[in-house]
Amino acid sequence: MSVELFQFRYSPYNEKVRWALDLKQVTHRRIDLLPGPHMRQVRRLSGQTATPVLTIDGRTVAGSSAILHELDRLHPVPPLKMTDPEVAAIESLFDSDFGPRIRRKVLSILLGDLGYFSRLFGEGQPPAKRAMYRIVLPLAQGLVRRGNGICGPASIEDGERAVQEGLTYVAERARATGYLVGDTFTAADLTAASILATVVNPPNSTMARPEPMPPSFAEWLGSVQAHPGAAWVRTIYARHRSPQTVD
Ligand SMILES: N[C@@H](CCC(=O)N[C@@H](CS)C(=O)NCC(=O)O)C(=O)O
Numbered sequence: 001m002s003v004e005l006f007q008f009r010y011s012p013y014n015e016k017v018r019w020a021l022d023l024k025q026v027t028h029r030r031i032d033l034l035p036g037p038h039m040r041q042v043r044r045l046s047g048q049t050a051t052p053v054l055t056i057d058g059r060t061v062a063g064s065s066a067i068l069h070e071l072d073r074l075h076p077v078p079p080l081k082m083t084d085p086e087v088a089a090i091e092s093l094f095d096s097d098f099g100p101r102i103r104r105k106v107l108s109i110l111l112g113d114l115g116y117f118s119r120l121f122g123e124g125q126p127p128a129k130r131a132m133y134r135i136v137l138p139l140a141q142g143l144v145r146r147g148n149g150i151c152g153p154a155s156i157e158d159g160e161r162a163v164q165e166g167l168t169y170v171a172e173r174a175r176a177t178g179y180l181v182g183d184t185f186t187a188a189d190l191t192a193a194s195i196l197a198t199v200v201n202p203p204n205s206t207m208a209r210p211e212p213m214p215p216s217f218a219e220w221l222g223s224v225q226a227h228p229g230a231a232w233v234r235t236i237y238a239r240h241r242s243p244q245t246v247d
Contacts (some may be wrong), residue, residue: 001026001027001056002055002056002057002058003021003026003027003028003029003054003055003056003057004027004028004029004030004031004054004055004165005017005018005021005029005030005031005052005053005054006031006033006041006042006045006051006052006053006054007030007032007033007051008032008033008035008038008051008053008121009032009033009120009121009123009206009207009208010120010121010207010209011051011052011107011207012050012099012103012194012195012197012198012207013050013051013052013063013064013095013099013194014052014064015194015197015205015206015207016037016047016052016064016068016190016191016194017052017054017064017067017068017071018030018206018243019190019194019206019241020067020068020072020080020187020190021070021071021244022241022242022243022244023078023080023190023240024071024075024077025075025244026071026075026201027037028054032123032124032125032135033051033119034122034129034143035123035140035143036094036133036136036137036140036141036143036144037054037133037136037140038051039143043205045060045062045130045194046060046062046064048062050062052064052067054067054070056070056074064095064191065082065091065092065095068080068082068091068187068190068243069082072187073183077146078185079186080186080187080190081186081187081188082179082187084181084186086181086188087181087186087187087188089096090173090180090181090188090191090192091187091188093169094166094191094192094195095191097162097170098162098165098166098195098196099159099195100148100149101158101159101162102159102163102166102195102196102198102199103148103159103165103198104148104149104150104155104156104158104159104162105156105158105159105162105163106149106159106198106199107144107145107148108145108155108156108159109214109216109217110214110217111141111144111145111150112214112216113214113217114137114138114141115134116210116213116214116217117137117141118130118133118134118137119210120209120210121133121136123208123210161231162226163196163199164227166192166195166196166229167196167224167227167228167229168227168229169192169229170192170193170196170229170230170232170233171227171229171232174189174232178232178235181193185236185239185240189240190238190240192233192246193232193233193236193237193241196229196230196233197233197237199220199221199224199230200221200224200225200230200234201221201240202233202234202237202241203237204237204238204241204242204243205237206243
């Protein structure tokens with residue numbers, strides 16, 4: 001089976017899919033795209049512009065949830081329980097509510113340092129492509145802001161609130177068993193931990209960030225690490241995330 005993931009390196013929705021592929025030990029190839037210039041290629045493949053997009057023997061599946069459903073169907077072990085209504089509700093809460101709100105805050109800080117932004121997303125690209133991306137980024141950044149609903153201070157403050165709400169949610173919900181649904185790892189844990197990993201920055205996430213980070217970003221990330229929800233994210237990553245070697 002030939003499996004290809006068209007991805008952004010630094011994106012929780014892409015991290016969700018990488019995690020599921022690694023967990024189920026699916027051999028695959030990852031194709032890194034740059035935010036902005038990615039649009040034409042992703043649209044040609046899937047009729048829309050958002051990543052992740054997975055192709056399985058030439059067949060296209062777009063969107064992290066649809067991809068996880070398909071992977072759970074094709075590779076049932078270990079199960080992510082995508083058809084469990086409680087799992088689906090938590091996945092949807094993090095995908096559609098906390099995820100986009102937190103992303104506005106994270107991206108707004110990163111877009112304050114375009115050199116860092118281009119290093120972060122350009123990792124793994126050939127040097128000439130990285131240099132070109134740095135040059136076009138002042139123009140492309142408007143697309144990134146508009147595409148993510150970054151429109152003034154209120155949207156950024158709301159992102160800060162979403163971080164606290166998301167961390168509190170997982171800390172409270174996982175208190176009894178360590179997991180969000182029942183007493184085993186499911187797509188609910190995988191999704192919540194992937195979305196919150198953008199601020200918790202666990203050491204074994206594939207959303208690796210080049211160091212040094214911009215001081216304002218490092219300072220803000222530092223301020224959330226003591227939250228019990230951040231401890232939960234680190235524990236889930238330590239127990240269940242072991243990135244595999246990809247082709
Ligand atoms: N609900 C979608 C959200 C995907 C999403 O927002 N992807 C972002 C990266 S974090 C993206 O590719 N944005 C670029 C675009 O939409 O053109 C999913 O779960 O896959």
